Amino acid sequence: MKKHKWLFICVAVLFSAVTYSSSVLADTDNQDQSTDQTTQTTESSTVQSSDETTDSSTATSSDTGEAPTAEDDQVVKQVIHVQKIISSEQLNNQGSKVEKQSGVNGAQFVVYDVTDILQKMDTNGKQVDQIESQLKERVKKLSKDQLKQVVAGETKTVDQQEGVFEFTAEGPANQKKAYYIVNESSPENISNSEDILLLTPASNENGEILSDVWVYPKSEASQPKEEVKKIVSTGVKKNFFQHICDFFTHLFSKE
Numbered sequence: 442m443k444k445h446k447w448l449f450i451c452v453a454v455l456f457s458a459v460t461y462s463s464s465v466l467a468d469t470d471n472q473d474q475s476t477d478q479t480t481q482t483t484e485s486s487t488v489q490s491s492d493e494t495t496d497s498s499t500a501t502s503s504d505t506g507e508a509p510t511a512e513d514d515q516v517v518k519q520v521i522h523v524q525k526i527i528s529s530e531q532l533n534n535q536g537s538k539v540e541k542q543s544g545v546n547g548a549q550f551v552v553y554d555v556t557d558i559l560q561k562m563d564t565n566g567k568q569v570d571q572i573e574s575q576l577k578e579r580v581k582k583l584s585k586d587q588l589k590q591v592v593a594g595e596t597k598t599v600d601q602q603e604g605v606f607e608f609t610a611e612g613p614a615n616q617k618k619a620y621y622i623v624n625e626s627s628p629e630n631i632s633n634s635e636d637i638l639l640l641t642p643a644s645n646e647n648g649e650i651l652s653d654v655w656v657y658p659k660s661e662a663s664q665p666k667e668e669v670k671k672i673v674s675t676g677v678k679k680n681f682f683q684h685i686c687d688f689f690t691h692l693f694s695k696e
Contacts, residue, residue, distance in 0.1 A: 544604020634658030
C-alpha cells in the first residue's frame with residue numbers, strides 16, 4: 442500500500458514538472474514571436490519614414506532651387522552710354538539716365554577690360570564703390586600696353602543727346618566684370634574727363650540690373666585767350682621839331 446502511495450506521488454510530481462516546463466516554453470515562444478513582430482514593424486516604419494524623408498527632401502530641394510537658378514546662369518547684356526558733360530560736380534545717378542545734359546561731341550574715349558586685375562583682389566565685405574576706387578588706383582599705375590583694350594570711339598549726338606559714346610558689356614549675372622574708361626582727347630578749350638572704373642552688371646539703388654547704364658564723366662570748359670594785336674611802327678622815329686620842318690618843307694615845295 443505504501444509503495445503504491447509513493448509511486449502515485451512521484452507520478453504526480455513528474456507530471457507537474459512536465460506541465461510547468463511546457464508552460465514556460467510556450468510563454469518564451471510567444472515572447473519571441475512578439476519581439477519578431479515588433480522588430481518587423483519597426484523596420485517597416487523605419488523604411489517608410491526614410492522613404493518619406495527622402496521624397497520630402499527631394500521635393501524641398503526642388504522647391505528651394507539648390508541648383509543654380511536661371512537668374513544666376515543667365516548672361517546679362519548692358520549698353521553703356523558714356524556722355525561727356527560740362528560740369529564741375531560729378532553726377533550721382535546710380536546708372537540711370539539724367540535728362541537735359543549738355544554734352545561735348547568730338548571727344549575720344551578708349552575702354553579697357555581689367556577684369557583679370559579685379560579677380561586678383563580681395564573684395565570680401567567691400568562695397569562696390571570701395572572696390573572701384575581701389576581697382577582704379579591699381580590700374581592707373583599700369584601702362585596702356587599692360588591693359589586689354591576692348592573698344593574705342595568718339596562722342597557724338599545719339600537720339601538727340603550730344604556727347605555720347607556707347608559700348609556693350611556682356612557677362613554672367615553672378616560674375617562681375619571691370620571696365621576702365623579713359624578720355625584720351627577732347628575738343629579745344631575742353632578739359633579731358635577723369636578716368637572711370639565701372640563694374641558690370643551694374644544695378645540701380647534698388648539692386649535691379651539695368652539694361653542701359655549711363656555714365657557722366659565731367660569736364661570743364663575754359664575761355665579762349667584773346668590775341669592782343671600790337672601796332673609795330675616802321676622807319677625812323679622823328680621828334681616834334683623834325684615834324685614841323687617836314688611840314689614847312691612840304692608846304693614851300695608846292696609853291
